[in-house]
Amino acid sequence: MRRPALLAFAAALVLIGAWPARTSPGVQSSGNSSSATDSEMDKKLASIAGEAMTDAKPYQYLEELSDDIGGRVTGSAQAAAAIVWGTEKMKAIGLENVHTETFEMSRGWTRISANADVVSPIHHRLTLSSLGWVGSTPQGGAEGDIMTVNMYQLADEMSSNSAKWAGKILLVVRKGDAPPPQERRALFAKFGPFLKAAYDAHAIAVIGGQGGSKSQGMNITHTGVLGFDTSYDIPVVSLTDEDQEQIERLIDRGKTVRIKMNVQNRFTDGPVQSANVIGEIRGTQNPEQIVVVGGHLDSWDLAEGSTDNGMGTTTTLGAAEAIVKSGAKPRRTLRFVLFTGEEQGLLGSLAYTKLHKDEMTSHVAAVILDNGQGPVNEFNLGGRADLISAAKDFAKKLMSFGEIAVNDDVEFGTDTGSFCLVGLPGINLGQDSPDYKYTHHSEADTYDKVKPDILARDTTVMALTAFWIADREERLASPWPPEKTAHMLIEKHQDSMLKAFGLWPFGNLGSEPEKKQ
């Protein structure tokens, strides 16, 4: 997959179009013929690609964000420092209208400590971390026997077994047949009611990761939240896969496993404020039409948040910088946004679409990168099947970066989800990131996991994609009406998950077969 950056760079220029230095000063666009317009666009794209592939700044930005600021939990001092840092970077790059837009989340949260030991039938120190926005054990910890809870039968577990949960530490396991893929998000949504039931039943704690998921191995844990702007009073911890496997083996052999656990976290008394960071390159012909380009500035705190989502932050800054330096001007406005609150449930992007509600009809698309450290290999068009053909044509221009597949998948695991909800193409730049399963929300999410050539390549793909949308002669897209969006989300099996998380704004819309216009 990986190729030397300069090779890719040279190939990109050949495929995209003319080398900028070869541009003949006498060539003028007539503005009437689409091939002349295409070639004008290709020249601009080539010069943006040249800037993006030869600029090492995004990798420097990533080092500053990772090593100088570090983990950036929304509402924390580090997140505030990152907001100042992002604002300064956007100003230094030369973006226009650089500002922050504040929003409120219901509570702030700080991790303090998490320790646990198996005390019987063996003695063994466990490696674990607390999930975010969950509670604490009593000071000094608590001791209890492990009781397993089958994630695949949560409803049964709650109705049949919750009377036995008092004083127990509940270990989430998976036994029997897994539900089909389209029901997995709904399973995530059922985890919250289970955590409430466990708290009400006086269980000590729950061992189970984000949405009841297991750790990925390599002796690391994965933190995360368990809903959208939601907190839980019961402590919930992520245990390493290695430790969990051992406990499950002991239980399978009929042994009673007893654990002492001490988890301490702190909630704020009331709401906390955060902010998105925004800067623009104003459009020359339709400045009122807006293409959002972004990633999220916040991260988890077990490490540096370099892959999630230092990548998206620095590709966004790098894309902006490449376009500014190329001198190419888009017809429409490119609005670069570093969201915060993503990790607590897309809070920054949801706040953005709310704040800019009246301006949404002028929005064209949102391009988001948030799938780890790998090369972009997919455009997920957020349910907008009507754009597949245009996006495929564009993806051909990027062939020298490897094949980019195009589909209309909807992604609610990134800020694209907020834009899909308002009928816009929330375009997820899907990445081939096999190691992301280890770095995701873990102690291993550090600067060294990002390769500079991949960062440069992804910065380039993001810059070109954003500019292509903003500078096309024809507007790529307009928001769909709510009924059409609701219908699409139902067809994509997103409705039950969105309803369970309280994110479904459509009432009964979309349940009827779509009317032919």
Ligand SMILES: [Zn+2]
């Ligand atoms: Zn992320």
